Amino acid sequence: MTPTKSESLATPSFLTGRRLFICLTLILLGMAIASDVVFKHWQQPAISFTLPLVGTATLTALMGQWVVPLLRRLKTGQVIREDGPQSHLKKSGTPTMGGIFLIPTGLLVALAWTGLGLEQWPLRVLAIALLTTVYGGIGWWDDWQVLVRKSNKGMSARLRLLLEGGAALCFAAWLLRMDPTVTTIQFSWGWALPLGLLFIPLAIFVPMAEGNAVNLTDGLDGLAAGTVAIALLSLGILVAADFPDLMILTAAMAGACLGFLWHNHHPARVFMGDTGSLALGAVLAGIGLVSHHLWELLIISGLFLAESLSVIAQVGYYKATKGPDGIGKRLFKMAPLHHHFELSGWSELRVVATFYLVVLVLGFGAWLQGILPQSYF
Ligand SMILES: CC(=O)N[C@H]1[C@@H](OP(=O)(O)OP(=O)(O)OC[C@H]2O[C@@H](n3ccc(=O)[nH]c3=O)[C@H](O)[C@@H]2O)O[C@H](CO)[C@@H](O)[C@@H]1O[C@H](C)C(=O)N[C@@H](C)C(=O)N[C@H](CCC(=O)N[C@@H](CCC[C@@H](N)C(=O)O)C(=O)N[C@H](C)C(=O)N[C@H](C)C(=O)O)C(=O)O
Ligand SMILES: CC(C)=CCC/C(C)=C/CC/C(C)=C/CC/C(C)=C/CC/C(C)=C/CC/C(C)=C/CC/C(C)=C\CC/C(C)=C\CC/C(C)=C\CC/C(C)=C\CC/C(C)=C\COP(=O)(O)O
Numbered sequence: 001m002t003p004t005k006s007e008s009l010a011t012p013s014f015l016t017g018r019r020l021f022i023c024l025t026l027i028l029l030g031m032a033i034a035s036d037v038v039f040k041h042w043q044q045p046a047i048s049f050t051l052p053l054v055g056t057a058t059l060t061a062l063m064g065q066w067v068v069p070l071l072r073r074l075k076t077g078q079v080i081r082e083d084g085p086q087s088h089l090k091k092s093g094t095p096t097m098g099g100i101f102l103i104p105t106g107l108l109v110a111l112a113w114t115g116l117g118l119e120q121w122p123l124r125v126l127a128i129a130l131l132t133t134v135y136g137g138i139g140w141w142d143d144w145q146v147l148v149r150k151s152n153k154g155m156s157a158r159l160r161l162l163l164e165g166g167a168a169l170c171f172a173a174w175l176l177r178m179d180p181t182v183t184t185i186q187f188s189w190g191w192a193l194p195l196g197l198l199f200i201p202l203a204i205f206v207p208m209a210e211g212n213a214v215n216l217t218d219g220l221d222g223l224a225a226g227t228v229a230i231a232l233l234s235l236g237i238l239v240a241a242d243f244p245d246l247m248i249l250t251a252a253m254a255g256a257c258l259g260f261l262w263h264n265h266h267p268a269r270v271f272m273g274d275t276g277s278l279a280l281g282a283v284l285a286g287i288g289l290v291s292h293h294l295w296e297l298l299i300i301s302g303l304f305l306a307e308s309l310s311v312i313a314q315v316g317y318y319k320a321t322k323g324p325d326g327i328g329k330r331l332f333k334m335a336p337l338h339h340h341f342e343l344s345g346w347s348e349l350r351v352v353a354t355f356y357l358v359v360l361v362l363g364f365g366a367w368l369q370g371i372l373p374q375s376y377f
């Protein structure tokens, strides 16, 4: 029987959450192995993508076997917002705060691996781990407030942005002392932009932007963990040559996302919550800032940027078009962007698979634009 329009828009029959998870695992493994071959990491296995990726993925998946039931017992069931997509109401009660095992596992493996494997004190990894932990703590507090208040109103947005900004400022201060050359933004084709002290507001903006953007993206089963895993590996490939410690951090955190996806792929048994999403944005931002790869990070983060811009545009347009009745107009069926596709008849799986593809293309584009000869521009 031919599928109706909505069914054909919904999910291709072969696509299931588990198959999408397996497909993503194979893609990430392929990216890691190919990069290890190109960089000849086999000569020194401690410095590789594949081993920390696989090791952390396995560890995180095993951790989840214990933590997910614990979160369920602790009644950390997600409060689903009434004004979100109605299709999400059936997710009510899914344990959230899954970031409490995703983030520490990835960071601890990265610290141990770089400390032992590189025989150097992983100061850069430690600083990024600290920023990530603070952002995860802010997210955890927000998740906790939501659970305690049984409403989707967490910590006030103002307080949250203040705490995020403060943490980012401390990180920026450390970074400027550690590496004053970081104030010159490197673009491709030899272009550079010396920002001087203007680097400080940018360095505050990036972690806040990435953290909140990943938080907004964290709205469908497996969406945030999968897209961030791709983004991390894509960034890791770009920094591998000059920053082996940061390469290992990207592989470990991508592995943690992959292990988390074992529990979070559709239908999700756990959500990462703001605990995980804010932290994952922070780790992306920290690596981009420390490695002088903000331009490439911006390209790789294109989907996260689109999700944020969709919210900003929707709210701004709604407020600008409010009539006497206080009702405004909408640019999208619903923001963030993934909800717009859901309300357009796409199944959750179809949106997630498409968004994975988008981030893969962006990651490839970030790499390609860096190797194109300068003569082209
Ligand atoms: C504000 C925002 O963007 N929130 C999004 C963000 O929420 P967050 O708290 O981080 O979400 P959680 O992490 O707590 O929950 C995640 C949920 O995601 C699912 N999930 C997660 C992980 C996973 O593995 N699987 C999953 O399935 C699960 O359901 C979880 O519960 O991120 C969320 C995830 O992406 C987004 O869903 C949140 O977006 C919601 C829908 C939202 O409110 N977005 C706004 C941009 C918005 O306004 N959207 C409207 C639709 C809602 C609406 O009509 N709102 C009214 C009332 C607004 C007033 C109130 N929200 C407020 O803050 O004052 C409305 O009038 N909105 C219009 C557009 C508006 O702008 N009004 C302004 C404020 C005004 O002046 O009136 C839309 O786009 O139409
Ligand atoms: C866009 C950009 C680069 C701006 C720079 C801003 C700045 C301060 C610059 C100062 C220095 C200067 C003058 C620079 C000029 C030269 C320049 C711009 C160089 C560029 C160098 C470069 C390549 C930078 C790239 C940096 C980078 C990687 C950016 C990441 C972009 C991204 C992924 C997202 C951006 C999102 C965005 C447009 C704004 C985010 C605003 C923000 C911090 C938070 C808003 C969050 C939001 C939309 C909604 C809040 C609701 C929520 C998150 C949750 C729900 O809340 P509740 O329901 O639980 O209450």
Ligand SMILES: [Mg+2]
Binding pocket: 215, 216, 218, 273, 274, 277
């Ligand atoms: Mg959230």
